[in-house]
Amino acid sequence: xxxxxxxxxxxxxxxxxxxxxxxxxxxxxxxxxxxxxxxxxxxxxxxxxxxxxxxxxxxxxxxxxxxxxxxxxxxxxxxxxxxxxxxxxxxxxxxxxxxxxxxxxxxxxxxxxxxxxxxxxxxxxxxxxxxxxxxxxxxxxxxxxxxxxxxxxxxxxxxxxxxxxxxxxxxxxxxxxxxxxxxxxxxxxxxxxxxxxxxxxxxxxxxxxxxxxxxxxxxxxxxxxxx
Ligand code: C5P
Numbered sequence: 119x120x121x122x123x124x125x126x127x128x129x130x131x132x133x134x135x136x137x138x139x140x141x142x143x144x145x146x147x148x149x150x151x152x153x154x155x156x157x158x159x160x161x162x163x164x165x166x167x168x169x170x171x172x173x174x175x176x177x178x179x180x181x182x183x184x185x186x187x188x189x190x191x192x193x194x195x196x197x198x199x200x201x202x203x204x205x206x207x208x209x210x211x212x213x214x215x216x217x218x219x220x221x222x223x224x225x226x227x228x229x230x231x232x233x234x235x236x237x238x239x240x241x242x243x244x245x246x247x248x249x250x251x252x253x254x255x256x257x258x259x260x261x262x263x264x265x266x267x268x269x270x271x272x273x274x275x276x277x278x279x280x281x282x283x284x285x286x287x288x289x290x291x292x293x294x295x296x297x298x299x300x301x302x303x304x305x306x307x308x309x310x311x312x313x314x315x316x317x318x319x320x321x322x323x324x325x326x327x328x329x330x331x332x333x334x335x336x337x338x339x340x341x342x343x344x345x
Contacts, residue, residue: 119237119247120341121255121263123313125304127276128269129325129333130251135187136334138249141341144185144236148252148259149212150192151225153203154181156215158194160207166214173220181228185236185248209299213306222254222310229259253311256320265344267337268316272326276300 120137124130131147138145155176159166164175184191191200202208215221229250236248252259256266271279280300281292308314316322321340325333 119233119260119263120249120265120267120337121260122249122251122267122269122337123253123256123311123320124251124269125276125300125313127280127300128271129279129330130269132330133269133325133333133337134249134251135190136330137337137341139187140334140338141247141249142243142245143247143249144241144244145187145190146183146185146229146232146236146248146250147190147192148225148229148250148255150190150200150203151181151183151229152212152216152221153208154192154194154199155179155221155225156208156212157199157203157205159215160211166211169218169220172215172218173224176215176218176221177224183232185232186241186244187249206299209303213303213310216307217310222258226254226259229255233260253307253313257312257317261317265341266317266320267340268313268320268322269333269337270314270322270324272324273301275326 122130122134135145158179159172159175162175164171166172180195182193191198192203193199233248233250237246240246277293277300278288280296281288284296285292323336
């Protein structure tokens with residue numbers, strides 16, 4: 119199992135999905151689980167400042183995660199929310215939901231169950247194992263993972279990547295438009311989960327000066343070194 123944490127714009131999702139594909143394991147995007155829980159709270163009109171109400175609602179949300187790296191889908195029951203959870207509205211609200219301790223306890227248990235399943239019963243054509251990405255995977259969800267990596271990059275690089283990904287440009291206007299969704303969200307999230315500094319035994323992979331392929335190769339190199 120490969121556990122990867124990191125801030126937004128570090129390239130975690132695309133790099134981890136590609137690494138899982140090349141390792142022929144499953145892939146789990148835990149951020150998508152917090153996003154889907156948030157999407158459901160917004161749909162139901164739950165007051166996001168009421169932690170108990172948020173936790174009670176999230177407990178009833180049937181999250182269905184596709185863990186095939188080629189089909190990393192997110193569903194709530196039979197509603198596919200893979201695209202919907204990427205909306206600006208969900209992005210702006212997700213940190214509040216993720217900061218509720220009872221929500222975290224609930225989702226951590228579900229994440230561990232998905233990890234156990236991927237390690238015990240791989241999908242056809244896949245090897246046992248999973249590449250899991252998030253903010254607390256190396257520290258809380260799976261601190262026993264044989265491979266633990268903090269994938270990071272300089273702030274200017276992360277802002278440019280997110281602007282290019284979301285707005286198709288990394289000019290100063292585009293960078294300003296994504297700043298809150300990157301810097302502010304990381305600041306708020308880092309009060310809940312400590313993903314800005316590598317925990318003991320966690321390898322830091324700085325992708326600032328690497329392209330996508332270089333980052334995937336570097337991550338696979340860390341996996342090989344440990345295996
Ligand atoms: O990775 P992504 O940006 O999709 O994550 C969305 C949000 O989910 C983060 O901003 C954070 O609030 C929350 N999250 C978390 N713990 C994780 C993964 C994500 O708190 N393991």
